[in-house]
Amino acid sequence: MAGLAASVAIFYWALRTGQFSDQERARYLPLSDRFPQPSVANPSKLSKEVYALLFALALGLAGMLGTVLLTFYHLRG
DSSP states (O other): OHHHHHHHHHHHHHHHTTTTSOHHHHHHGGGOOSSOOOOOSOTTSOOHHHHHHHHHHHHHHHHHHHHHHHHHHHHHO
């Protein structure tokens, strides 16, 4: 329910602020060369985003493992 409410709120915000008003321009944005990719200063060093994604992955795996363990625990007893 929280995800659905957030999706509706973000969609309403996008409509209200005119995010969908210029569809012709949006069609060609992926082909534009106006926004070059930034070069990576040190590719061997992991960024904050990578650590955040790894943390989220670890939380998800821990949640799934906990669910499986609780299921086996309740099946035994």
